[in-house]
Amino acid sequence: MSTYIARSAPPGRTTNFWPDVGASLVVFLVALPLCVGVAVASGVPAELGIITGVVGGLVVGLLPGSTMQVSGPAAGLTVLVADTVAAHGPRALGLIVLGAGLLQVAMGLLRLGRWFRAISPAVVQGMLAGIGLVLVLGQLYPLAARDQPATTGDKFAGLPDLVVAALTTPSGLSGVAVGVLTLVVASLWKRTPFRAVPGMLVAAVAASAVGLLLPLPRISVGSLGDVVSLVDFSLLDAGVLGAMLTFALVASAESLFSAAAVDRMHDGPRTKYDTELVAQGVGNTVCGALGALPMTAVIVRSSANVEAGARTRLSRVLHGAWLLLFVVLLPGVLAYVPLAVLAALLVQAGWKLLNPGQVRALFRTDRAEAAVLVLTAGLIVLTDLLTGTLVGLLAAVVKTAWDMSRLSVTVTQHGEDHHHVAVRGNATFLKLPRLLETLEALPDGEGRHVRVDLTGVRHLDQACGQAIDQWAERRQGVELIQPVSADRPD
Numbered sequence: 001m002s003t004y005i006a007r008s009a010p011p012g013r014t015t016n017f018w019p020d021v022g023a024s025l026v027v028f029l030v031a032l033p034l035c036v037g038v039a040v041a042s043g044v045p046a047e048l049g050i051i052t053g054v055v056g057g058l059v060v061g062l063l064p065g066s067t068m069q070v071s072g073p074a075a076g077l078t079v080l081v082a083d084t085v086a087a088h089g090p091r092a093l094g095l096i097v098l099g100a101g102l103l104q105v106a107m108g109l110l111r112l113g114r115w116f117r118a119i120s121p122a123v124v125q126g127m128l129a130g131i132g133l134v135l136v137l138g139q140l141y142p143l144a145a146r147d148q149p150a151t152t153g154d155k156f157a158g159l160p161d162l163v164v165a166a167l168t169t170p171s172g173l174s175g176v177a178v179g180v181l182t183l184v185v186a187s188l189w190k191r192t193p194f195r196a197v198p199g200m201l202v203a204a205v206a207a208s209a210v211g212l213l214l215p216l217p218r219i220s221v222g223s224l225g226d227v228v229s230l231v232d233f234s235l236l237d238a239g240v241l242g243a244m245l246t247f248a249l250v251a252s253a254e255s256l257f258s259a260a261a262v263d264r265m266h267d268g269p270r271t272k273y274d275t276e277l278v279a280q281g282v283g284n285t286v287c288g289a290l291g292a293l294p295m296t297a298v299i300v301r302s303s304a305n306v307e308a309g310a311r312t313r314l315s316r317v318l319h320g321a322w323l324l325l326f327v328v329l330l331p332g333v334l335a336y337v338p339l340a341v342l343a344a345l346l347v348q349a350g351w352k353l354l355n356p357g358q359v360r361a362l363f364r365t366d367r368a369e370a371a372v373l374v375l376t377a378g379l380i381v382l383t384d385l386l387t388g389t390l391v392g393l394l395a396a397v398v399k400t401a402w403d404m405s406r407l408s409v410t411v412t413q414h415g416e417d418h419h420h421v422a423v424r425g426n427a428t429f430l431k432l433p434r435l436l437e438t439l440e441a442l443p444d445g446e447g448r449h450v451r452v453d454l455t456g457v458r459h460l461d462q463a464c465g466q467a468i469d470q471w472a473e474r475r476q477g478v479e480l481i482q483p484v485s486a487d488r489p490d
Helices: 018-042 046-058 075-088 090-109 113-118 121-143 152-157 159-168 170-189 199-211 238-263 273-289 299-307 314-329 331-336 339-354 356-365 367-382 385-404 429-440 462-474
Strands: 070-072 296-298 407-414 418-427 449-460 478-481
Touching: 018 046, 018 070, 018 075, 018 121, 018 199, 018 299, 018 314, 018 339, 046 070, 046 273, 046 314, 070 299, 070 314, 075 090, 075 121, 075 238, 075 296, 075 339, 075 385, 090 238, 090 273, 113 238, 113 273, 121 152, 121 159, 121 170, 121 238, 121 339, 121 356, 121 367, 121 385, 152 159, 159 170, 170 199, 170 339, 199 339, 238 273, 238 296, 238 299, 238 385, 273 296, 296 299, 299 314, 314 331, 356 367, 367 385, 407 429, 418 429, 429 462, 449 462, 462 478
Parallel strands: 418 449, 449 478
Antiparallel strands: 070 296, 407 418
């Protein structure tokens, strides 16, 4: 993540709008291939991704909440959208996104936005890593000019045949060559003196130019009006309601995590989380009414906006206007872009979500947190996004409870008849059997003296407190040194 810090104009001072115009063009050039690529990867018409990008700019861009972050279709939702369309049909997508948007508005009005910041980072990283892994796996197929299978299991099972096709067929070799060229140019461009121009755009243009000479499948973009559909409320059922909740929670989490990251990149006004959640909900409500893809705040476009020198929300509004003008005036330009180029860009996005370096760093610092991450990501790959995330949250809660109940009991003998017991940590009911087993094993009788030092206890719950008191009452020669600052119930 970039460490660039943008300097926003002081509040109340009239600013020159040209920096925002320039930043909006940069964001537009980054957003265009991603809007189309996310839609194609989700299994819906490319135009729906552009509609979501336009709404993210023209609607959410005007609303309060965050100043710098940009909203649109997100690579992190492609797996969820594809699974939902496969389960409920494309006609249900608008209804689901509409319901998710209304839920987001309600959560924002109820001031629940700030609670998303309390989710375990390991679960968040695991969710993103799982999504990234599934996204990369799926995009390997169009990268080799092949249709990707419907399920994750079929994608894994089809890898051997995919490798053979990629290395032996003309279309496979062409797709891999164009995809590798896209990734190489996008990676190396940032090292050139012209890195102010988006590397993703340069890579897409260069690879598309080479792709003109090769027989590859390409994007087809028509009129936006042809794909807009009205919401069909007759499709509402329990499965659709569950999908609404899943979309709302995942989109909200991704947007607010992005806001926290973007806030670290500039010194302007901080994001108001509840207000931003309402803005995202309004945007998804509009997208659902148009039958488009769901939206979130997206870190790639947001960081491009900050680094390009944006000062106000004008830049993100204008980027939506440029998207709309482009698809109205120049839709035929996109027909020159091979699907392999978009697949390569999404492989890059998925790899960033997977973030192996961050996973390795977590393993070195906290293996238990890393285990929660791997569990969450693994279950997302093996089952689905909701199941993996919920199990990850449960595992994080169990880990926290275990950490909170960590207790050290040390017995030191002084002479034959004197024992010193030092208790350190959190004395909760989870550790009560072990604590009582240690205390009851101490010798009892006349002349025996036991000193129980509880000054190192940070928390003493009622169960442990009563058990220690009752044990001391039954014994002779027990001295209890009570904790001074521990949280002990009366």
